[in-house]
Amino acid sequence: MAMKSRINKNYVFALIRIAIFVIVTLILISSARRKLTEAALNDEYPSAKQQFSQLADEKGNLNALHAFFSGKDLPADSGELQIGNKKITPNVPDIASVALESPIGAPDSEQPETEMIEIYEPLFRGKLLKIKDPSRVYLGVAGELGTPTSYGKQISKMCEEYGAIAAVNASGFVDPNGMGNGGLPVGLVMSQGKLCYGDPWSYYEVIGFDNEGKLHCEWLTGQQAIDMGIRDAACFGPILIKDGVKQDMNGRLGGYNPRTVIGQAEDGTVMILLIEGRMFTSIGLTYPQLVDFCYDLGMVNAGNMDGGASSVMYYQGEQYTIVSTLYGARDMPDCWLVAPES
Numbered sequence: 049m050a051m052k053s054r055i056n057k058n059y060v061f062a063l064i065r066i067a068i069f070v071i072v073t074l075i076l077i078s079s080a081r082r083k084l085t086e087a088a089l090n091d092e093y094p095s096a097k098q099q100f101s102q103l104a105d106e107k108g109n110l111n112a113l114h115a116f117f118s119g120k121d122l123p124a125d126s127g128e129l130q131i132g133n134k135k136i137t138p139n140v141p142d143i144a145s146v147a148l149e150s151p152i153g154a155p156d157s158e159q160p161e162t163e164m165i166e167i168y169e170p171l172f173r174g175k176l177l178k179i180k181d182p183s184r185v186y187l188g189v190a191g192e193l194g195t196p197t198s199y200g201k202q203i204s205k206m207c208e209e210y211g212a213i214a215a216v217n218a219s220g221f222v223d224p225n226g227m228g229n230g231g232l233p234v235g236l237v238m239s240q241g242k243l244c245y246g247d248p249w250s251y252y253e254v255i256g257f258d259n260e261g262k263l264h265c266e267w268l269t270g271q272q273a274i275d276m277g278i279r280d281a282a283c284f285g286p287i288l289i290k291d292g293v294k295q296d297m298n299g300r301l302g303g304y305n306p307r308t309v310i311g312q313a314e315d316g317t318v319m320i321l322l323i324e325g326r327m328f329t330s331i332g333l334t335y336p337q338l339v340d341f342c343y344d345l346g347m348v349n350a351g352n353m354d355g356g357a358s359s360v361m362y363y364q365g366e367q368y369t370i371v372s373t374l375y376g377a378r379d380m381p382d383c384w385l386v387a388p389e390s
Contacts, residue, residue: 159317161389162213164363167323172330174323175361175369176345177214177386182261184387185310185318186240187218187280193233193245193381200230200379204362212385215362216320217308218282220354221381230379235283236270237382245381246270255310255351256281263312265290265351282353282382288339289350297335304332306359306372310384311342311350319347320384322361326372353384 165176179185188210190201200221207215222232236246236254246252248270255265259277265287273281287295288309306325312318321342325332333341335352342350360377361369371377 162386164368172323172325172332174321174330175363177216177320177361177363179318179320179386180316182257182263182312182316182318184389185257185280185320186385186387187238187256187282187382188212188215188385189237189239189244189382190230190380193231193237195231198229198231198381200228200381202377203360203380203383204367204377206380206383207362207385210385211388213364213388214320214386215383216310216322216353217358217360217380218284218310218353218382218384219380220284220358226357230381233282233381236268236273236281237283238273238278238281239382241279243270243274248274252283253285253287253351254278254281254283255285255287255353261316263310263318263349263351265349282384284354285352286335287351288335288342289347292348294339294343297339300335302335304334305356306332307338307355308353308359308361309338309342309347309350310353311345311347313346314348319345319350320361320386321345322359322369324359324370324372326356327370354380 159178159180161180163178165178167174167176188206190199190206192198203215203217207213219237220234221230222228222234233245236252237244238246238256241259251267251269252273253266254268254273255263256273256278257263257280259279264276264278264281268276268278286297286300288297289295289311292314304325307321307323309321309323310318311321319342323333323338323341324330338352357371357373358378358380359369360367360371367377
Protein backbone atom coordinates (compact mmCIF):
# COMPACT_ATOMS: atom_id res chain seq x y z
CA MET A 49 0.00 0.00 0.00
CA ALA A 50 2.86 2.34 0.84
CA MET A 51 4.39 1.74 -2.60
CA LYS A 52 1.07 2.46 -4.31
CA SER A 53 0.66 5.64 -2.25
CA ARG A 54 4.10 6.85 -3.26
CA ILE A 55 3.30 6.18 -6.95
CA ASN A 56 0.05 8.12 -6.67
CA LYS A 57 1.86 11.03 -5.02
CA ASN A 58 4.56 11.03 -7.73
CA TYR A 59 1.86 10.99 -10.37
CA VAL A 60 0.11 13.95 -8.77
CA PHE A 61 3.38 15.87 -8.44
CA ALA A 62 4.18 15.17 -12.10
CA LEU A 63 0.78 16.50 -13.17
CA ILE A 64 1.29 19.59 -11.02
CA ARG A 65 4.72 20.22 -12.56
CA ILE A 66 3.30 19.82 -16.07
CA ALA A 67 0.43 22.20 -15.26
CA ILE A 68 2.88 24.77 -13.86
CA PHE A 69 5.08 24.43 -16.95
CA VAL A 70 2.09 24.93 -19.28
CA ILE A 71 0.85 27.94 -17.30
CA VAL A 72 4.29 29.57 -17.24
CA THR A 73 4.74 28.90 -20.97
CA LEU A 74 1.39 30.47 -21.79
CA ILE A 75 2.25 33.49 -19.64
CA LEU A 76 5.60 33.88 -21.42
CA ILE A 77 4.00 33.53 -24.87
CA SER A 78 1.34 36.10 -23.97
CA SER A 79 4.00 38.46 -22.64
CA ALA A 80 6.18 37.99 -25.72
CA ARG A 81 3.23 38.60 -28.01
CA ARG A 82 2.40 41.79 -26.13
CA LYS A 83 6.02 42.98 -26.27
CA LEU A 84 6.30 42.25 -29.99
CA THR A 85 3.08 44.12 -30.67
CA GLU A 86 4.35 47.09 -28.66
CA ALA A 87 7.63 47.01 -30.60
CA ALA A 88 5.83 46.89 -33.95
CA LEU A 89 3.62 49.83 -32.93
CA ASN A 90 6.42 51.97 -31.48
CA ASP A 91 6.10 55.59 -32.62
CA GLU A 92 9.88 55.72 -33.00
CA TYR A 93 9.56 53.61 -36.15
CA PRO A 94 6.58 55.07 -38.07
CA SER A 95 7.06 53.00 -41.21
CA ALA A 96 7.15 49.71 -39.31
CA LYS A 97 4.12 50.84 -37.31
CA GLN A 98 2.19 51.65 -40.49
CA GLN A 99 3.04 48.29 -42.08
CA PHE A 100 2.05 46.32 -38.97
CA SER A 101 -1.18 48.31 -38.53
CA GLN A 102 -2.14 47.60 -42.13
CA LEU A 103 -1.44 43.89 -41.68
CA ALA A 104 -3.43 43.86 -38.43
CA ASP A 105 -6.42 45.44 -40.15
CA GLU A 106 -6.30 42.72 -42.80
CA LYS A 107 -5.50 39.69 -40.63
CA GLY A 108 -5.87 40.44 -36.93
CA ASN A 109 -2.99 40.97 -34.51
CA LEU A 110 -1.81 37.36 -34.19
CA ASN A 111 -1.61 36.70 -37.93
CA ALA A 112 -0.11 40.13 -38.45
CA LEU A 113 2.68 39.33 -35.99
CA HIS A 114 3.42 36.12 -37.87
CA ALA A 115 3.53 37.94 -41.21
CA PHE A 116 5.49 40.89 -39.84
CA PHE A 117 8.25 38.93 -38.11
CA SER A 118 8.42 35.72 -40.16
CA GLY A 119 8.50 37.17 -43.66
CA LYS A 120 6.02 34.58 -44.96
CA ASP A 121 3.23 36.91 -46.00
CA LEU A 122 3.79 37.06 -49.75
CA PRO A 123 0.44 36.13 -51.30
CA ALA A 124 0.35 32.91 -53.26
CA ASP A 125 -2.72 33.43 -55.38
CA SER A 126 -3.52 32.78 -59.02
CA GLY A 127 -1.31 35.61 -60.30
CA GLU A 128 -4.19 37.91 -61.16
CA LEU A 129 -3.83 41.66 -60.93
CA GLN A 130 -6.43 43.38 -58.76
CA ILE A 131 -7.49 46.76 -60.18
CA GLY A 132 -10.35 48.08 -58.10
CA ASN A 133 -12.96 45.34 -58.18
CA LYS A 134 -11.65 43.81 -61.39
CA LYS A 135 -9.05 41.02 -61.68
CA ILE A 136 -6.94 40.77 -64.81
CA THR A 137 -4.72 37.77 -65.63
CA PRO A 138 -1.19 38.86 -66.61
CA ASN A 139 0.34 37.68 -69.90
CA VAL A 140 3.91 38.39 -68.79
CA PRO A 141 5.44 36.15 -66.07
CA ASP A 142 5.32 37.84 -62.64
CA ILE A 143 4.10 41.14 -64.10
CA ALA A 144 0.52 42.30 -64.48
CA SER A 145 -0.83 43.07 -67.93
CA VAL A 146 -3.49 45.73 -68.13
CA ALA A 147 -5.47 46.82 -71.19
CA LEU A 148 -4.14 50.06 -72.69
CA GLU A 149 -7.51 51.72 -72.27
CA SER A 150 -8.98 52.43 -68.86
CA PRO A 151 -8.12 49.53 -66.50
CA ILE A 152 -11.70 49.46 -65.28
CA GLY A 153 -13.07 49.53 -68.81
CA ALA A 154 -14.92 52.85 -68.48
CA PRO A 155 -15.39 55.04 -71.56
CA ASP A 156 -13.28 58.22 -71.65
CA SER A 157 -16.39 60.34 -71.17
CA GLU A 158 -16.98 58.64 -67.82
CA GLN A 159 -13.39 58.84 -66.61
CA PRO A 160 -13.28 60.64 -63.26
CA GLU A 161 -11.13 63.73 -62.87
CA THR A 162 -9.09 62.01 -60.16
CA GLU A 163 -8.94 58.26 -59.58
CA MET A 164 -6.97 56.23 -57.05
CA ILE A 165 -6.46 52.56 -57.93
CA GLU A 166 -5.11 49.87 -55.63
CA ILE A 167 -2.66 47.42 -57.21
CA TYR A 168 -2.15 43.93 -55.79
CA GLU A 169 0.18 41.32 -57.29
CA PRO A 170 1.65 38.14 -55.79
CA LEU A 171 5.02 39.80 -55.12
CA PHE A 172 4.25 43.50 -54.99
CA ARG A 173 1.56 46.05 -54.37
CA GLY A 174 1.16 49.75 -54.98
CA LYS A 175 -1.02 52.72 -55.84
CA LEU A 176 -1.90 54.28 -59.18
CA LEU A 177 -3.23 57.84 -59.16
CA LYS A 178 -4.82 58.96 -62.44
CA ILE A 179 -5.41 62.66 -63.19
CA LYS A 180 -7.46 63.42 -66.29
CA ASP A 181 -6.33 67.05 -66.66
CA PRO A 182 -2.50 67.30 -66.87
CA SER A 183 -2.56 71.01 -66.06
CA ARG A 184 -3.38 70.01 -62.47
CA VAL A 185 -0.01 68.24 -62.08
CA TYR A 186 3.00 70.40 -61.24
CA LEU A 187 6.23 70.37 -59.25
CA GLY A 188 6.47 71.91 -55.80
CA VAL A 189 9.79 72.77 -54.15
CA ALA A 190 10.88 72.80 -50.52
CA GLY A 191 12.31 76.31 -50.83
CA GLU A 192 15.58 77.71 -52.13
CA LEU A 193 17.64 74.75 -53.32
CA GLY A 194 21.35 74.02 -53.46
CA THR A 195 22.66 76.54 -50.93
CA PRO A 196 24.64 75.65 -47.77
CA THR A 197 21.55 76.41 -45.69
CA SER A 198 19.05 74.59 -47.93
CA TYR A 199 16.93 71.87 -46.36
CA GLY A 200 14.32 69.60 -47.84
CA LYS A 201 10.83 69.01 -46.50
CA GLN A 202 8.52 66.03 -46.22
CA ILE A 203 6.08 65.88 -49.10
CA SER A 204 3.13 66.09 -46.70
CA LYS A 205 4.36 69.54 -45.65
CA MET A 206 4.86 70.70 -49.26
CA CYS A 207 1.43 69.33 -50.17
CA GLU A 208 -0.19 71.37 -47.41
CA GLU A 209 1.79 74.52 -48.23
CA TYR A 210 0.78 74.41 -51.89
CA GLY A 211 -2.83 73.48 -51.17
CA ALA A 212 -2.58 70.28 -53.22
CA ILE A 213 -4.64 67.11 -52.75
CA ALA A 214 -1.85 64.66 -53.56
CA ALA A 215 1.92 64.48 -53.68
CA VAL A 216 4.63 62.00 -54.61
CA ASN A 217 8.42 62.25 -54.39
CA ALA A 218 10.30 63.46 -57.47
CA SER A 219 14.02 64.39 -57.74
CA GLY A 220 16.92 62.47 -56.35
CA PHE A 221 19.19 64.36 -53.98
CA VAL A 222 22.71 64.25 -52.61
CA ASP A 223 22.57 61.75 -49.78
CA PRO A 224 26.01 60.91 -48.30
CA ASN A 225 25.82 57.83 -46.06
CA GLY A 226 22.03 58.07 -46.18
CA MET A 227 22.15 61.26 -44.12
CA GLY A 228 21.28 63.89 -46.75
CA ASN A 229 18.88 66.63 -45.69
CA GLY A 230 17.10 66.80 -49.04
CA GLY A 231 18.27 70.34 -49.81
CA LEU A 232 20.62 69.53 -52.70
CA PRO A 233 18.77 67.96 -55.68
CA VAL A 234 20.43 65.97 -58.44
CA GLY A 235 19.73 67.39 -61.89
CA LEU A 236 17.39 70.02 -63.23
CA VAL A 237 14.44 71.34 -61.18
CA MET A 238 11.75 73.52 -62.75
CA SER A 239 8.63 74.65 -60.94
CA GLN A 240 5.74 76.54 -62.53
CA GLY A 241 7.91 77.94 -65.33
CA LYS A 242 10.89 78.86 -63.15
CA LEU A 243 14.33 77.22 -63.28
CA CYS A 244 14.87 76.52 -59.58
CA TYR A 245 18.04 74.46 -59.86
CA GLY A 246 20.44 73.40 -62.60
CA ASP A 247 22.70 74.81 -65.29
CA PRO A 248 21.12 76.14 -68.50
CA TRP A 249 23.95 74.63 -70.57
CA SER A 250 24.24 71.18 -68.99
CA TYR A 251 22.33 68.11 -70.22
CA TYR A 252 19.84 66.37 -67.95
CA GLU A 253 17.52 63.38 -68.16
CA VAL A 254 14.42 65.56 -67.93
CA ILE A 255 10.99 64.33 -66.87
CA GLY A 256 8.61 67.24 -67.17
CA PHE A 257 5.41 68.81 -68.51
CA ASP A 258 5.26 71.61 -71.06
CA ASN A 259 2.74 74.43 -71.10
CA GLU A 260 0.36 72.28 -73.19
CA GLY A 261 0.33 69.53 -70.56
CA LYS A 262 2.44 67.02 -72.50
CA LEU A 263 4.91 64.93 -70.53
CA HIS A 264 8.43 64.96 -72.01
CA CYS A 265 10.96 62.28 -71.15
CA GLU A 266 14.23 63.13 -72.87
CA TRP A 267 17.77 64.45 -72.52
CA LEU A 268 17.76 68.27 -72.65
CA THR A 269 19.88 71.17 -71.55
CA GLY A 270 18.32 73.59 -69.13
CA GLN A 271 18.03 76.18 -71.88
CA GLN A 272 16.41 73.71 -74.27
CA ALA A 273 13.86 72.88 -71.60
CA ILE A 274 13.10 76.57 -71.17
CA ASP A 275 12.86 77.14 -74.94
CA MET A 276 10.47 74.16 -75.28
CA GLY A 277 8.14 75.69 -72.71
CA ILE A 278 8.74 73.08 -70.01
CA ARG A 279 6.90 74.43 -66.98
CA ASP A 280 7.58 71.73 -64.37
CA ALA A 281 10.37 69.15 -64.40
CA ALA A 282 12.57 66.96 -62.23
CA CYS A 283 15.37 64.47 -62.83
CA PHE A 284 16.34 61.00 -61.76
CA GLY A 285 15.87 58.38 -64.49
CA PRO A 286 15.91 56.18 -66.29
CA ILE A 287 13.41 57.11 -68.97
CA LEU A 288 11.11 54.09 -69.18
CA ILE A 289 8.87 54.80 -72.19
CA LYS A 290 9.31 57.50 -74.84
CA ASP A 291 6.67 58.27 -77.46
CA GLY A 292 5.09 54.84 -77.04
CA VAL A 293 8.37 52.90 -77.26
CA LYS A 294 9.65 50.89 -74.32
CA GLN A 295 13.26 51.81 -73.56
CA ASP A 296 15.92 49.11 -73.30
CA MET A 297 16.77 48.30 -69.68
CA ASN A 298 19.35 45.60 -70.45
CA GLY A 299 22.32 46.07 -68.17
CA ARG A 300 20.42 48.51 -65.98
CA LEU A 301 21.08 47.41 -62.41
CA GLY A 302 18.83 48.14 -59.46
CA GLY A 303 17.22 44.87 -58.40
CA TYR A 304 13.83 44.65 -56.70
CA ASN A 305 13.08 47.99 -55.07
CA PRO A 306 10.33 50.52 -54.36
CA ARG A 307 9.61 52.61 -57.46
CA THR A 308 8.01 55.96 -58.22
CA VAL A 309 6.95 56.71 -61.80
CA ILE A 310 5.21 59.61 -63.48
CA GLY A 311 3.69 58.78 -66.85
CA GLN A 312 1.06 59.88 -69.33
CA ALA A 313 -1.46 58.03 -71.48
CA GLU A 314 -2.25 58.79 -75.12
CA ASP A 315 -5.31 60.87 -74.14
CA GLY A 316 -3.21 63.06 -71.82
CA THR A 317 -4.22 61.42 -68.54
CA VAL A 318 -1.37 61.59 -66.06
CA MET A 319 -0.53 58.37 -64.20
CA ILE A 320 1.42 58.58 -60.97
CA LEU A 321 2.53 55.10 -59.96
CA LEU A 322 4.13 54.05 -56.70
CA ILE A 323 5.23 50.45 -56.11
CA GLU A 324 6.04 49.59 -52.51
CA GLY A 325 9.10 47.44 -51.88
CA ARG A 326 11.66 45.98 -49.46
CA MET A 327 8.84 44.54 -47.37
CA PHE A 328 7.50 41.09 -46.64
CA THR A 329 4.26 41.95 -48.40
CA SER A 330 5.83 43.75 -51.40
CA ILE A 331 9.35 43.20 -52.68
CA GLY A 332 9.23 45.85 -55.43
CA LEU A 333 10.13 45.72 -59.13
CA THR A 334 13.24 45.64 -61.31
CA TYR A 335 13.64 48.21 -64.09
CA PRO A 336 12.73 45.80 -66.92
CA GLN A 337 9.63 44.70 -65.02
CA LEU A 338 8.73 48.32 -64.33
CA VAL A 339 8.91 49.19 -68.04
CA ASP A 340 6.57 46.32 -68.93
CA PHE A 341 4.16 47.19 -66.14
CA CYS A 342 3.95 50.87 -67.10
CA TYR A 343 3.47 49.99 -70.76
CA ASP A 344 0.65 47.60 -69.93
CA LEU A 345 -1.01 50.31 -67.86
CA GLY A 346 -1.18 52.42 -71.03
CA MET A 347 1.65 54.90 -70.50
CA VAL A 348 3.11 56.28 -73.75
CA ASN A 349 5.67 58.42 -71.92
CA ALA A 350 7.04 57.53 -68.50
CA GLY A 351 9.99 58.47 -66.34
CA ASN A 352 11.38 56.87 -63.22
CA MET A 353 11.67 59.18 -60.23
CA ASP A 354 13.76 58.65 -57.10
CA GLY A 355 12.82 55.29 -55.57
CA GLY A 356 13.94 53.12 -52.71
CA ALA A 357 13.61 54.77 -49.32
CA SER A 358 12.39 57.99 -50.97
CA SER A 359 9.27 56.51 -52.58
CA VAL A 360 6.18 57.83 -50.80
CA MET A 361 2.71 59.07 -51.77
CA TYR A 362 0.51 61.51 -49.88
CA TYR A 363 -3.19 61.72 -50.70
CA GLN A 364 -6.18 63.57 -49.23
CA GLY A 365 -4.47 64.50 -45.99
CA GLU A 366 -2.65 61.27 -45.18
CA GLN A 367 0.39 59.24 -46.14
CA TYR A 368 -1.02 56.71 -48.56
CA THR A 369 1.88 54.28 -48.98
CA ILE A 370 4.38 52.55 -46.71
CA VAL A 371 7.98 53.71 -47.03
CA SER A 372 10.83 51.21 -46.87
CA THR A 373 12.64 52.74 -43.88
CA LEU A 374 11.88 52.25 -40.21
CA TYR A 375 12.06 55.99 -39.59
CA GLY A 376 9.35 57.00 -42.04
CA ALA A 377 9.22 59.52 -44.87
CA ARG A 378 12.34 61.50 -45.73
CA ASP A 379 12.92 65.18 -46.40
CA MET A 380 12.86 65.91 -50.15
CA PRO A 381 13.94 68.86 -52.33
CA ASP A 382 10.73 68.73 -54.35
CA CYS A 383 7.68 66.62 -55.19
CA TRP A 384 5.00 66.19 -57.84
CA LEU A 385 1.74 67.76 -56.71
CA VAL A 386 -1.88 67.47 -57.83
CA ALA A 387 -4.10 70.54 -57.60
CA PRO A 388 -7.71 70.17 -56.39
CA GLU A 389 -10.42 69.59 -58.96
CA SER A 390 -11.89 72.86 -60.26
